[in-house]
Amino acid sequence: xxxxxICRKIPSVYDTHCxxxxxxxxxPVWSRLYCQWRRFVGEDERKDYPEPAGAKGTGPDSMxxxxxxxxxxxxxxxxxxxxxxxxxxxxxxxVCRDPPPHExxxxxxxxxxxxxxxxxxxxxxxxxxxDFTSFDDIKAFGEKWRSSERVCDVLCNNAGSAMxxxxxxxxxxxFTHQVNFLAHCxxxxxxxxxxxxxxxxxxxxxxxxxxxxxxxxxxxxxxxKRQKRGLGGxxxxxxxxxxxxxxxxxxxxxxxxxxxYRHVIAHGIHPGFVASNIWNLPHIRALPRIxxxxxxxxxxxxxxxxxxxxxxxxxxAVNPALGFSEKQLAKGTPFIGExxxxxxxxxxxxxxxxxxxxxxxxxATARLxxxxxxxxxxxxxxxxxxxxxxxxxxx
Numbered sequence: 001x002x003x004x005x006i007c008r009k010i011p012s013v014y015d016t017h018c019x020x021x022x023x024x025x026x027x028p029v030w031s032r033l034y035c036q037w038r039r040f041v042g043e044d045e046r047k048d049y050p051e052p053a054g055a056k057g058t059g060p061d062s063m064x065x066x067x068x069x070x071x072x073x074x075x076x077x078x079x080x081x082x083x084x085x086x087x088x089x090x091x092x093x094x095v096c097r098d099p100p101p102h103e104x105x106x107x108x109x110x111x112x113x114x115x116x117x118x119x120x121x122x123x124x125x126x127x128x129x130x131d132f133t134s135f136d137d138i139k140a141f142g143e144k145w146r147s148s149e150r151v152c153d154v155l156c157n158n159a160g161s162a163m164x165x166x167x168x169x170x171x172x173x174x175f176t177h178q179v180n181f182l183a184h185c186x187x188x189x190x191x192x193x194x195x196x197x198x199x200x201x202x203x204x205x206x207x208x209x210x211x212x213x214x215x216x217x218x219x220x221x222x223x224x225k226r227q228k229r230g231l232g233g234x235x236x237x238x239x240x241x242x243x244x245x246x247x248x249x250x251x252x253x254x255x256x257x258x259x260x261y262r263h264v265i266a267h268g269i270h271p272g273f274v275a276s277n278i279w280n281l282p283h284i285r286a287l288p289r290i291x292x293x294x295x296x297x298x299x300x301x302x303x304x305x306x307x308x309x310x311x312x313x314x315x316x317a318v319n320p321a322l323g324f325s326e327k328q329l330a331k332g333t334p335f336i337g338e339x340x341x342x343x344x345x346x347x348x349x350x351x352x353x354x355x356x357x358x359x360x361x362x363x364a365t366a367r368l369x370x371x372x373x374x375x376x377x378x379x380x381x382x383x384x385x386x387x388x389x390x391x392x393x394x395x
Contacts, residue, residue: 013390022363023361064089066153067151134171139190142190146193155187162234201263203248204317205248250368271310271349274306
């Protein structure tokens with residue numbers, strides 16, 4: 001199943017294009033076969049969960065007065081999560097692109113929520129247009145958000161793409177790598193300062209059980225070697241989900257060492273095998289007919305509806321056991337490192353689950369963090385300036 005490297009040279013965290021993962025000698029290395037096997041096992045059973053109770057706002061489930069940002073909120077689990085947050089009284093910002101014809105328009109989503117839930121006020125729902133294939137678009141969003149001087153209580157990084165052809169964005173990054181990973185990082189760095197004054201803020205990143213099959217090679221993060229991406233690009237999807245979970249863990253560690261952000265909690269979640277419209281994307285339906293037939297059969301047999309998948313997002317955002325309560329924070333700022341013991345978890349639907357060993361490797365996660373800062377040009381954009389550097393003792 002796993003082995004240990006005996007003589008592994010560890011590159012510096014600032015060597016962000018090093019060959020391979022550059023792990024600590026004590027970090028287990030899972031075999032490729034075991035990684036692929038874990039990609040399909042451990043999935044929570046196809047079962048219905050009730051909406052998670054929370055402890056935000058004025059009542060047990062109320063989120064009145066809180067502001068929630070949900071990316072990719074015009075379809076699938078993002079739309080359902082936005083609906084639940086709105087039902088609970090939150091001000092919800094749907095961050096989505098101007099969608100193609102096969103996707104529901106955000107304005108129609110908002111109209112549908114208000115029509116179905118009359119107590120939800122339309123002014124509490126907003127669409128902010130952002131195209132994740134453009135860093136300039138994300139910058140415009142970030143500057144607009146900061147100029148609004150609003151406080152973000154919950155940030156849900158949920159937008160993403162499942163597979164697709166090998167193409168590059170205008171920023172020069174492989175499409176899946178930017179949309180599923182780098183864009184979330186940049187959005188988070190723009191929004192994070194507004195969480196300083198939030199009462200009990202949380203960040204929820206939609207990861208996946210498919211992260212188990214991801215590949216970590218810093219010399220090939222952007223597919224510089226034109227490595228095979230699997231049928232339909234599925235391996236690129238696995239790679240980005242591994243990176244996002246590793247980055248989530250490193251984010252939590254750095255937040256825990258910051259005076260301003262020690263109260264912020266971040267988690268990565270796997271929503272389950274969801275029967276969302278992601279399986280109806282044109283490049284998915286262009287796969288061989290036999291694969292489409294098998295996918296449709298598997299979806300009808302094993303998949304859960306988007307509403308059930310969205311509960312993973314809601315649970316990570318409101319479950320009192322997964323973060324600090326307002327009552328706890330009223331007693332004082334958490335001590336250094338405290339939030340790192342509470343946050344940075346991988347949740348499979350509603351339960352904490354294990355993950356790839358790389359997620360806990362401090363050298364690899366710190367190197368990935370540094371690589372992200374370089375790729376999104378954080379210094380030029382004026383983001384992440386108030387976050388700590390690598391933990392003391394790291395190379």
